[in-house]
Amino acid sequence: MKVKICGITNYEDAKVACDAGADALGFVTYPKSTRFIKPEEIKSIIEKLPPFVTKTVLFVNVDAKYVNEVMAYTKADLAQIHFEADEGFYKELTCRHIKVIRAKEKHDIEKFADEYKIVDAYVPEYGGSGKRVALEWFDGRDNSDIILAGGLSPENVFEVGRYGFYGVDVSSGVESSPGKKDKRKVRKFIELAKYGFRCG
Numbered sequence: 478m479k480v481k482i483c484g485i486t487n488y489e490d491a492k493v494a495c496d497a498g499a500d501a502l503g504f505v506t507y508p509k510s511t512r513f514i515k516p517e518e519i520k521s522i523i524e525k526l527p528p529f530v531t532k533t534v535l536f537v538n539v540d541a542k543y544v545n546e547v548m549a550y551t552k553a554d555l556a557q558i559h560f561e562a563d564e565g566f567y568k569e570l571t572c573r574h575i576k577v578i579r580a581k582e583k584h585d586i587e588k589f590a591d592e593y594k595i596v597d598a599y600v601p602e603y604g605g606s607g608k609r610v611a612l613e614w615f616d617g618r619d620n621s622d623i624i625l626a627g628g629l630s631p632e633n634v635f636e637v638g639r640y641g642f643y644g645v646d647v648s649s650g651v652e653s654s655p656g657k658k659d660k661r662k663v664r665k666f667i668e669l670a671k672y673g674f675r676c677g
Contacts, residue, residue, distance in 0.1 A: 479644030481533065481624065482663060483489040484512035488522045496557045497664045498671060500644065502532035503557065504548065506539075511655035512648065532558050533575075539548065541569035548572040553573045557595065577626075583614040586623070593644055598627040609633075631665040637672050645670050660667040 482494040483503030491502055504519045505512045523532050532553040536544050536561050544556050556574040558567075567574070578588050579599040586596050598608040609628030625642045630650030637645060645666070649655070651662040 478638070478642055478670050479624070480667050481531075481646040482648075482658070482667075483533075483535065483626075483646055484510075484648035484652070484656060485522070485658075486512055486518075486656040488512050488525055490663075491522050491526060493658060494663055494667075495527055495530050495662050497667045499530060499663075499667060501533055501555075502526070503533045503535055503646070503648070504551075504553070505535045507535065507537040507559075510537075516547050519547075519553065523551055523553060529538060531555055535559050541566050544574075545569075546569045559597075575624075580610055580614070583611070586610075586614055591622075593622045593624070593643060595626050596622045597646075604663055612640065614636065616640075629666075631662050631669060634666055634670050638670075638673065 479500040480501055481501035482499045483505055485491045485494070489573055494502055506516065507513060519534060519629050523636060526532065529656050533555045534551060534553045535557040548556050553571065556570065556572050557577060558574055559577045575593060575595060576589050577597055578585055578596045579597055581599040596610060598610045600608050610625065620641045622642055624644040624646050625637055626646035627634050629645055629647045634645060647666055651658055651666050652661040
């Protein structure tokens with residue numbers, strides 16, 4: 478599975494994740510998040526990162542113009558739209574993007590058919606809550622276009638291997654404190670997500 482380490486707030490954590498084999502990094506622009514990082518800081522970190530890691534910027538409740546400006550300025554690869562936006566919003570985007578489903582019920586995971594998407598557990602706040610989506614919702618279906626987020630950690634990531642997800646997305650589950658990654662947890666999570674299922 479592909480692995481995204483989200484909530485990156487500093488270059489040291491970004492480098493640890495890249496060195497451990499992360500496929501993508503996530504930067505949060507939502508000011509109310511404890512993992513908030515300014516576009517200037519995102520740009521500074523991205524400039525130092527290796528080329529074959531996808532740089533993703535997470536947006537909450539902003540307009541398309543702001544998303545386009547931040548993406549162009551930071552030179553990030555992918556905008557993560559972490560709120561319920563209408564079709565007009567997506568038509569205005571000039572950057573690559575991925576939608577997030579904040580799932581309340583099982584049928585929510587059927588949204589955005591034929592698109593790659595992130596499925597996270599619904600919580601009133603946005604991101605990094607540690608709440609998990611019910612795994613039984615994914616039984617008996619093709620999950621190859623889904624990136625699972627929410628409540629994942631090195632202790633439980635092995636459980637999702639049998640569902641055939643495209644990838645997993647983790648933030649609080651590999652932290653020592655909000656916005657600060659734990660090197661050991663990051664390495665263990667990536668190792669188990671990428672290789673644990675092949676061996677077990």
